[in-house]
Amino acid sequence: MADSFSSPQNAPVEGDKAWSGRFSEPVSELVKRYTASVFFDQRMAAQDIQGSLAHARMLARQGIIGASDLADIERGLEQIRGEIERGEFAWSLDDEDVHLNIEKRLTALVGDAGKRLHTGRSRNDQVATDIRLWLRDAIDQIVALLRDFQHNVLALAETHADTPLPGFTHLQVAQPVTFGHHLMAYFEMTQRDAERFLDCRRRTNRLPLGAAALAGTSYPIDRESVAAELGFEAVCENSLDAVSDRDFAIEFTAACALTMTHLSRLSEELILWMSPRVGFIDLADRFCTGSSIMPQKKNPDVPELVRGKTGRVNGHLVALLTLMKGQPLAYNKDNQEDKEPLYDAADTLVDTLRIYADMIPGIRVRAANMRAALTQGFATATDLADYLVRQGLPFRDAHEAVALAVRAAEGKGCDLPDLGRDGLADAMRAVPGAAERLGADVDAALTVEGALAARKHIGGTAPEQVRAAIERARARIS
Ligand code: ARG
Numbered sequence: 001m002a003d004s005f006s007s008p009q010n011a012p013v014e015g016d017k018a019w020s021g022r023f024s025e026p027v028s029e030l031v032k033r034y035t036a037s038v039f040f041d042q043r044m045a046a047q048d049i050q051g052s053l054a055h056a057r058m059l060a061r062q063g064i065i066g067a068s069d070l071a072d073i074e075r076g077l078e079q080i081r082g083e084i085e086r087g088e089f090a091w092s093l094d095d096e097d098v099h100l101n102i103e104k105r106l107t108a109l110v111g112d113a114g115k116r117l118h119t120g121r122s123r124n125d126q127v128a129t130d131i132r133l134w135l136r137d138a139i140d141q142i143v144a145l146l147r148d149f150q151h152n153v154l155a156l157a158e159t160h161a162d163t164p165l166p167g168f169t170h171l172q173v174a175q176p177v178t179f180g181h182h183l184m185a186y187f188e189m190t191q192r193d194a195e196r197f198l199d200c201r202r203r204t205n206r207l208p209l210g211a212a213a214l215a216g217t218s219y220p221i222d223r224e225s226v227a228a229e230l231g232f233e234a235v236c237e238n239s240l241d242a243v244s245d246r247d248f249a250i251e252f253t254a255a256c257a258l259t260m261t262h263l264s265r266l267s268e269e270l271i272l273w274m275s276p277r278v279g280f281i282d283l284a285d286r287f288c289t290g291s292s293i294m295p296q297k298k299n300p301d302v303p304e305l306v307r308g309k310t311g312r313v314n315g316h317l318v319a320l321l322t323l324m325k326g327q328p329l330a331y332n333k334d335n336q337e338d339k340e341p342l343y344d345a346a347d348t349l350v351d352t353l354r355i356y357a358d359m360i361p362g363i364r365v366r367a368a369n370m371r372a373a374l375t376q377g378f379a380t381a382t383d384l385a386d387y388l389v390r391q392g393l394p395f396r397d398a399h400e401a402v403a404l405a406v407r408a409a410e411g412k413g414c415d416l417p418d419l420g421r422d423g424l425a426d427a428m429r430a431v432p433g434a435a436e437r438l439g440a441d442v443d444a445a446l447t448v449e450g451a452l453a454a455r456k457h458i459g460g461t462a463p464e465q466v467r468a469a470i471e472r473a474r475a476r477i478s
Contacts, residue, residue: 041097044134044339048099051129054209056070073116125243139204157466165373167461176380207230283364309348309352323337380448380451391439421442
């Protein structure tokens with residue numbers, strides 16, 4: 001496409017109008033398409049109308065436009081809203097973006113009043129307002145979906161507050177935990193995610209209108225009243241900043257990327273757990289697909305796609321950061337490129353959370369397999385060391401004594417408890433003071449239930465603690 005700028009499609013179109021009297025020729029079709037955003041920013045039409053209504057009412061209150069102009073504008077915008085909702089609105093590339101499309105239609109409907117709407121306003125503060133209104137709704141929707149996710153996690157965690165499974169580090173069996181405890185880790189992650197969105201909402205919820213193109217306006221406007229009507233907490237304090245920065249959008253996308261990253265980790269676990277080699281869970285069939293060649297396959301496509309789509313959202317974050325980094329103050333057309341990454345980040349997260357809302361209740365837990373996995377990998381080795389410490393052996397000596405016991409068990413192809421007290425004692429002989437500290441109660445310390453129950457402090461995996469954590473979690477999100 002190296003020659004696309006000399007191709008006929010780049011020539012001005014006969015009969016097309018120049019942008020204004022300032023220009024001697026219209027833009028070419030290709031430039032028109034290249035510079036237009038109406039294909040995608042029309043999804044902010046409702047916000048654009050909402051912002052325009054608030055702006056017009058303020059202009060009338062301040063005596064900048066007349067009462068009959070306001071009535072015409074209100075009537076016209078309501079009609080346009082209906083046309084858009086019914087899918088009857090004729091979006092046109094000739095009018096570049098959502099703002100110009102709506103304004104042109106308004107003028108066609110109500111005449112001069114439509115032309116007065118843009119008094120004291122620029123598309124620069126208009127678009128910044130629209131995005132903030134849109135984002136505020138997106139944040140509210142995402143936080144609500146995060147709460148649904150958390151409720152589902154809590155329900156499953158409660159059912160499995162006592163169900164043991166191996167906890168892993170380095171993907172090696174480490175210590176027993178309960179499945180409920182494991183799930184509650186995702187409650188905590190998504191709790192921080194929700195906080196991030198709510199925090200970002202505060203900074204998003206400021207009114208740019210009044211900044212006009214960049215310097216403010218010479219009309220006697222009342223920004224506070226517009227902010228109040230639109231539900232903004234306050235106005236943006238600096239006009240140059242108001243029209244040019246998109247940090248709130250970057251922050252939002254960062255929050256999306258982090259949430260997706262958390263969901264991607266959970267998805268990775270579901271995929272592993274569902275592998276027949278692991279067999280900890282089964283996912284409902286509606287989240288899986290078969291293979292076109294291998295009849296036995298049931299593939300966890302949905303979690304795999306969550307993992308894959310996380311890469312895409314992370315990419316949007318980098319796109320937005322890069323979009324911003326070279327821009328001098330104030331508004332630059334670069335900013336028009338903020339919308340597609342932003343919309344897609346939000347859409348991808350919303351869809352992912354909706355899918356998860358159904359997927360979590362569809363998890364079938366194979367508790368017997370989880371428990372069986374605990375008999376491999378010496379999951380209670382730390383508990384044996386802790387037992388010796390409680391009998392007075394220094395921790396480092398206990399660690400070494402148990403390492404020897406593990407080696408002996410490995411040699412025999414059995415688990416630590418299978419060695420019995422005598423077997424353990426034999427294995428530990430090389431560590432002075434270890435074997436003689438093994439009492440009759442050592443067996444109990446080596447059980448999975450014993451290991452779980454012992455971790456009974458706040459944040460620990462003891463079933464009673466997991467249940468308490470679930471109860472606190474419910475209070476935190478109610
Ligand atoms: N469509 C534009 C955007 O998304 C609206 C602002 C245009 N402003 C301008 N001065 N060209 O940013």
